[in-house]
Amino acid sequence: MAYSTTPPVSELLNQFRQAFADVNLSAAEADELRDRLADFQQQHGDLEALRRQLFGLAKNHFNTFKDKAVVEWLETASALLPASVEEPLAPAARPAAFPAAASTEAARVYFSPHDDCVAAIQGFIRQARQTLDVCVFTVADNRLSDELVAAHQRGVRVRLLTDNEKLFDRGSDVRALHSAGLAVHVDESRNHMHHKFALADNSRVLTGSYNWTRSAAELNLENLLISHDQTLIAAYAAEFARLWAELPAFAG
Secondary structure, eight states, X not given: XXXXXXXXXXXXXXXXXXXXXXXXXXXXXXXXXXXXXXXXXXXXXXXXXXXXXXXXXXXXXXXXXXHHHHHHHHHHHHHTSOGGGGSOOOGGGGGGGSTTHHHHOOOEEEEESSSHHHHHHHHHHHTOSSEEEEEESOEEOHHHHHHHHHHHHTTOEEEXXXXXXXXXXXXXXXXXXXXXXXXXXXXXXXXOOOOEEEEETTTEEEESSOOEEHHHHHTOOEEEEEEOOHHHHHHHHHHHHHHHHHSOBOOO
16 A cells, blocks of 8 residues: 555554454564555664564553563663664665565455455555556456556556557556556467566566456456465466566567
């Protein structure tokens, strides 16, 4: 999720406090907090005040002196870590904020009809910070096209691979996306480029049968999966790179 202003320490602490109260840090909460911490760190470069308050939050929930002493020891020990560990990270490297979340986060699956898949794709696009590589048969849902343009306008490098025979279909948004400045490559063979997958920041992959169309949302039985699995991401990234090199740029 994108934010127009950097959240203050108090706002970040409240979000951690809510997760603490729930005794759970869900995958969605971890994603949102990771994004907000990365934004905050890029702006201010120092999370020390927040770190101290988080340890204080934990200590307030222990009842025995021994438990509090253990947390205090951990706080002191963590402060001894080299400063380079806490230096601002590029968005692509931001899993350091929650080192376990990126590797253990479960994949999420969505189904259509209904708008669950649309909402999932919108969230996937909005969370992209540096790169967004989209390889889909067609794009014919304005809700998704608008998100791609918005990502491009906020500085994300957006690349779109699609099938040439769908360019002139009624409702196709591919030419409009190209006109908006997105880089577009198209298949020009007699066969179809029928993939439906996307990569965000080389840290998340989206795939499944789901076509980026209104009919897929409103009528079809489709599936969509979003994963942080690095093995899957590497495989899809290699396929995207191969196709991007092979398929020609759309000339308009």
